[in-house]
Amino acid sequence: MTDASNPLLSPSPLPYLLPQYAKIRPEHYLPAFEEAFEEHLAEVAAVTRVRSAPTFENTMAPLEASGRLLGDVARAFYTVASADATDEIQAVEETLAPLMAAHQDAIALDGALYARITALHEQLDRLGLDAEQRYLVQRWHREMTHAGAGLDDEAKATLTELNTTLSTLTTTFEKNLLADTNDLAVVFDDVAELDGLSEAELSATAQAAAERGLDGKYLVTLVLPTGHPHLSALTRRDARERIMAASRARGSRGNAHDNRAVLTRIARLRAQRAELLGYPSHTAYVTADETAGNPEAVRDLLHRLAVPAARNAQREQAALQAAIDAGDAPFALAAHDWAFYTEKVRQAEYAIDTAALRPWFEAERVLQDGVFYAANQLYGVTFTERPDLHAYHPDARVFEVHNADGSEQGLYVLDLYTRDTKRGGAWMNSIVDQSGLLNTKAVVVNNLNVSKPAAGQRTLLTLDEVNTLFHEFGHALHGLFATVTYPHFAGTEVFRDFVEFPSQVNEMWVFWPEVVDHYARHVDTGEPLPAEIVQKLQSSETFNQGFATSEYLAAAWLDQAWHLQGASAADVDVAQFEAAALAEIGLDNPVVPTRYSSTYFAHIFSGGYSAGYYSYIWSEVLDADSVQWFKDNGGLTRANGDRFRQRLLGVGGSKDPLEAYRDFRGRDAEIQPLLDRRGLA
Template structure:
């Protein structure tokens, strides 16, 4: 689950309530949406509406903040904290749409608007959290909190806003505040530049094949998809492969042309690391000293210490402690996997050493030999619509939710689909959009986000508007979209985030849903993945797209036996990226910084084998340079410790749909959002702190 620059900025701003704004009657953002369920008026929103709405939204919020400051009454929770929470309605409305469009339907014009908006948002954020008079009011309330009759959610809102001020530089003197503003402004533009370069590099490479013999080994469905891509690119009669995962991964898994596997894989691995206008090395070299300076202005020794202070982990040392416990068994298993593949190469008469671009190809051969299981054997059973019905079935069994398709709602892209989500009593819980397939305007990867947060206004719950965005294998010809198992897991993962966002029942939007510590936010998503491979679930949704035949028991058994296959690689490439992320931001020796040298030094020190590259290399590590996850990429494995332990709570009952356990998870985790400390929420559900052993066992590392 990734967040872009604007989302990261807004995370520090209390922009949660919608109020009626005046202004241009032609601009849909200047009034409440007159749409079913108040979803964004995508059918009326035009590109030229964004910038005026941002400017007016900032103007309105500044007026609302000024009103709080000018209030001569003694500061109270209601006239200060709640007033801040309820400020910025128009800004919230336009940001909720724009930040998603920049990710899923970007254009050069949208990117130009983002360039204009980023410094405006940065300044607005600083104007709020560097406002000395406003901070003084908040501080008075915070100092008195022990004497105030605040409920738990009010306490958390007060604590969050107070910390936002401190972390936003409110305690700095005037000269340091001026520099703090300057640093934030520069970072906003640099992080935006990083994302733009990454998008350009993603779209800039195409492997064009004009000789059918070069397609040897590829499944017919992948060949057909490449032909359709070529047709779309006006190269009829050829085959085009791109760096999007549904195109890249099948190619490097099945192509028998080693030189072509190397070509496309290395293009992927060197994105934004080429001698052209989209090289991100100079951008990184500018970002890191600024983040360090920002942290040190606030009294932290490194940016890693600053960022982690607001998480479950708290310190880099605690993160390293977790990573180190997993690294040793993971790299040991990875070396065993290398030996198996090198043996396969020798068996086939190969005279070369396994390289990083060979891993997918030979690991698939080893899987087939060891377990008589080929990923392509599974694909016919994973028709996208059937997998979607599977996740809906899971939600109904666990929480009583139902999903009704609604084709009348306005959409930001014609390919998106939408659903009314209803709770166990039949009341509207949320609106859910799903956007499945790659397009040039969409960044790679998968994520879940909100167009509107859940909250309670005047005693009435405002239903959230949630969106799941993926880049799955497209339908080809008369064949539907057939997913590989990794894509199946991804849909379950993002749906877990959606369940968190949709089922929250809190008063304040800034504490709702996924507004929790970064290393806790992945718990609901990752626990959801567990159901995907359970035999009881597979028999519900894994049906052959032609015959309707349920996936055979022997195929399920093969999946089960191969469950820990390739986990040395999967774990090691992920951990390598986590170490890289943490090291980049924990480093304080940044003069003349060279990202490539730092990356090599870090990986050599770890003992990363040459056959494996970090899952994300520095120049395309969008999570940590403008994605909101700086020093936070470890959080997936941190949350996996939680989710492996949490899923055991279901397994221990003998029923993966145990109602009592599901209700406890719903009431103690999903519904609570960020209203309590993350570990307190977990212990309320599990009755104890998590144990790392279930994770190690599940990955075959113990």
Template sequence: MAQRVNPVLAESTLPHGLPDFASISDDDFLPAFTEAMATHLAEIEKIANDPKPATFANTVEALELSGRDLARAGGVFFNLVGPDTNPQRNAISQQLSTMLTDHANTIAMDPRLFARIADLHERRDQLDLTESQERLLDKRYRDSVRAGAGLGPDEQEQMRQISSRLAYLTTTFSHMILDDTNASAVFVETAEELDGLSDGEIAAARRAAAADGHDDGYLIALELPTSQSVLTKLTNHEVRQRVFDASVNRCSRGNDYDTRELVLEIVALRARRARLLGYADHAEYVIAEQTAPDPAAVTDLLGELTASALRAGGRELTRLTRMTDEEIGPADLTFWLEVERRSTSAVPLDAFADYCELDAVLERGVFYAAGKLYGLRFAERPDLSGYHPDVRVWDVLDDTGRSIGLFLGDYFARPSKRGGAWMNNIVDQSRRLSMQPVVVNVLNLTEPDEGKHCLLTMDQLTTLFHEFGHALHGLLSAVDYPSQSGTSVPRDFVEFPSQVNEMWALHPDVLSHYARHHETGEPIPAELAEAARVAAKAETAHSTIEYLAAAVLDLAWHRLAPDEIPDDVEAFERTALRSAGFVGDLIPPRYRSAYFNHVFGGGYSAGYYSYIWSEVLDAETEQWFLAEGGLERDSGQRFAEATLSRGDSVDPLAAHEKLIGRKAEIGPLLTRRGLTPQG
């Protein structure tokens, strides 16, 4: 009888290798990864033991194309555990975190393999390689060195132990944030306490309370950042204070989900690893692989922006205090900012969401802009299933009608989904492997009652376009090697294409195409559309300050030497923020350390600055698009050819400079965020 093929590893017969999620059970994952790692190591043995002299093809390219079963398993599992986890999947991801790290270290530190890679790297100028091949060779060499391949046996063993423990700790950190975010939801007894929220939001709070076992009452679920969107609407100060306190105290309450000890151990281990590899600190270790030249350049940028933002914040607070006799505390600031926004708008902005129904924005806004710019068309495939009933699947067609990949959308919040919004690749594009991309966007919108519409706030609208910018980066990728495809670029460049795509959300041509009243079908009034654009451009100092405070906090943790690790997380936070000019508690960081998942659970350690670093490029590129005529196919094609299609096969900064004709400057960013002296 034929041996059963593990469904995780079975080659999919669905379009573009979309996994057959329905055929896979959680019990399949560990056996699949175990088998895939064994297969991968057998492939590595053949490469390392090849008796022929090392060539790019038999070493670097062979390494790049190996491990396809492992990539397939990862594409399935790690696109489940973020948006739809459960206790078994959490336990599997915990086990895999160390298994996969040990597996990667075994390969990176193999002396036979490293000798072949180092030999090619030394002779790289003689190999007649293409630019993408040169970058692949250089990246493989640097990755091996950074993994410890050039260290002695004792130091290599230390590196193995450190990286394995870090993998375990960062995975645990992410799990604990989701658990405590769910556990910190705020219960209120009456609908009157939710005054200011929409009927749909109140209904969602009632459903959440019922799902949590409450016979009556309402449950306010927390979002991932410190700032909670409900605080801009709730008129009840006491409820605002309860929500704020629940948010800011997550994972530091002394319960089973307290992450503060994990933070200290993660920071200490990262500092030790950096020192073993010859770096001064973890920030230097990370930024060596980014487009920023060094930590000092990042510190200078953050310092320049912080000084401007704090001046603007002072002016902002002065305006707000004139509006009320109440003392404005951290729980109240965004509420009064919203009051100010409404009072200064030419027309009431509350009605804007009535013209932003999710399906209309997707089909006639997000997809429409992609069609105008890049010639793409999206055909929904109800015959194809994602990993959860909420997930929708679209076939992505180019301007010749050829299918170039699949796009999956997973938009509604649920307790099994971690907070925030993100894009992932399920299948990486690669011409060499004849693979087309399969990408997913994940958001956390409130699911409406049956028969009701999901209406987007301005922030949610921006997020939808932002994450689709990441999706475009993956879908339009046209590279040879999978490790160079799409968003596989330096961390401080990866946000750039997604930020650029935000500009189309309120662009007149796009807004007029999707903005119809969800009940009457009437187009958005011109004065409301203009008021929305004005409001969107009026970036609050508050949002800039909370972001910069988080970026400064991230960098401060990762500039520490091994002998400088503190023993009190909150005390370190206060000192680090005061040293950077953030005095007082009125505007806390967007993420405090205990729930800073980007940094202690994800891939943004010493890299949270990336958003503002990329925004310098984005602000310049927005000006370039507008100068080139806006929503034009020719401009979109040029941007796709320079950035979206190239991934990491070229130097991304050099490609951007070639597109706009010079290096990007900070001026447009300062103007956009209202941080110029006149702002």
């Protein structure tokens, strides 16, 4: 394959360097990666061959400019591998995983490169660098040291072997999960079994069935978390039980997609790698280069929150059981009943039926008049759809982003709907990174997994999906607004336990008065969501937070438990290990299952959150404290938005994140706003 015939091997002619997805075929990726690997190694070798003493100009600047082709190809591919993983793409990913791991190690463990960067690091105070350049040297030195660049050759060889094997295993975990999730989608023969779902939801299930050749039937596809949005509405208990059972069975059925042996081996190999690098556990290794600093800080926070969360969940459970007991045929509350009876109790206590709110959350209006509107009011940015620009899938829409002065900021891609080739959950990723050095602007993507209604019907979101869209858009803004010189700091390239902070802050606008009044309009009548409903939703903020906090903390604790094991830990039974871990922290309530069981815990076994799932609650301390700042300073104003953009979002990873937070807030974050928000004070 020649460069001319492979659209990945030459700069894209499209605006903002958006890849020419219309021309890219699966067979283009591996040849492009092979050429990009070779080019990157040659560029780094040119840096290390320089005979003169290391300087920022002859070492760091060319190092940051290196690997551009690889970055372009990788971001183009992994965007598709997550959102449209056809069999051909999955085959490419399986072949690529060990090759990518080996290449990353070749750079991160390069002794000659490490020596040059170490020499710069040792004379940092005498180099006359600006703040971003200085931090770049510090981060490269820290990251290479952390990766094992200081090990001897024998240890490096062992480390490379471990990393290569782990890359293959994590890819296998993700492939197994996608396949089993598709296999376990629940088929209903009779629409009566789905009583309680809205017309739009029924349309989506019929459409999903038709796409699999199951005409006349109804298919409920599974979401990534243990719970499912339909559980809050389905009146038939047997239907709820079937969906919950299917969800919890993923990756543990003893079939070809079973993830138990895969995940236990991943945990063991990570522990061995940590020991090789001088750490007692993978958690100790990970947290050493995060804002948390050590596993003890994480354990302390999780323990501090788990006790009141479990207590609140038990109180909520008693209220749900009382609602059941008041009915004609009482029974013992089970996990698949929680969401349904939570809505009944919510209606009784607050006169709110969240399922009935969907007509006020039409997807296009939420996007245009909610998500985009809040960003415009805060930051002055505008979003203009570009139907002439095509992304990797027909459902992925492209928007051009401009600042208040008309200057170009980048592209935003929204891929809203679920499909069999898309992994579960919701996420943001970058297709093109912003960099002053490379003269590039950001192209970012938001992916959700909303059920797609039949043609001609409008998409109505659940309240959770509205919140998720605002959350993921917060990541997108971080990626769009970061304005740095060096690619190393682009977009969301910040510490893992800080990266969720900006996205969580963006959730505050969901029910901010000016914002909700602008987008929450009835799909048929245009009437606004009544003010008293909005007030009730706000006043019920701590409702069901015992459950929500407990299920999250249980997952965060499972992550810690798997990754606190030492290299000599014995093989374990996954179910028994989970039970023991949850009992240890007091979150072993069978009616409140963990948000993710191990066999479908993609965040930690195939994503980037291993030993880091605590990051959401860790970041929420900063988030809740920031929300309080916005409330104290006038809320949705350009002045507030500009301050947040300039001092936090705009710096990307070019500054210590806690230093950036102090620059924005004027002090360190306080935990009390988080405790109040979650009813844990």
